[in-house]
Amino acid sequence: MKCEMEAKAIVNPTENLNKVIEALSNIFDYDDLVITDNQVIVTGSSSSLLRFKEFLEKRQIRDTARKILSSVLNHKSDEIKFKISKQAAFAGRINLVEGDLSPLGEIEVIIYAENPEELICWLCDH
Numbered sequence: 753m754k755c756e757m758e759a760k761a762i763v764n765p766t767e768n769l770n771k772v773i774e775a776l777s778n779i780f781d782y783d784d785l786v787i788t789d790n791q792v793i794v795t796g797s798s799s800s801l802l803r804f805k806e807f808l809e810k811r812q813i814r815d816t817a818r819k820i821l822s823s824v825l826n827h828k829s830d831e832i833k834f835k836i837s838k839q840a841a842f843a844g845r846i847n848l849v850e851g852d853l854s855p856l857g858e859i860e861v862i863i864y865a866e867n868p869e870e871l872i873c874w875l876c877d878h
Contacts, residue, residue, distance in 0.1 A: 755865035
């Protein structure tokens with residue numbers, strides 16, 4: 753399955769950069785890591801999403817994840833854009849969020865796929 757993913761998290765002045773990197777590392781097996789003044793960006797391919805897929809299975813939230821991912825799919829650009837709680841990711845859990853819920857912010861994830869519906873099925877099926 754061919755896709756490209758990007759996940760980025762803002763590093764707030766009260767946050768430790770290494771903890772933000774750890775939150776991203778807990779969820780994604782990324783290929784590249786870029787650190788700017790106030791954010792961390794990780795990028796990768798479908799293999800970078802394997803850990804994310806495993807979390808969905810372990811927490812038994814595949815059906816919920818399918819609904820959320822399908823609802824945020826942009827058919828015009830074949831991109832799936834969603835957010836994950838940064839605090840949950842740091843604790844080694846996945847919590848897909850709608851909107852901005854955390855004062856520390858969320859991890860914003862964008863996945864570009866040739867066939868996004870197929871990608872969602874791959875992520876959320878047994």
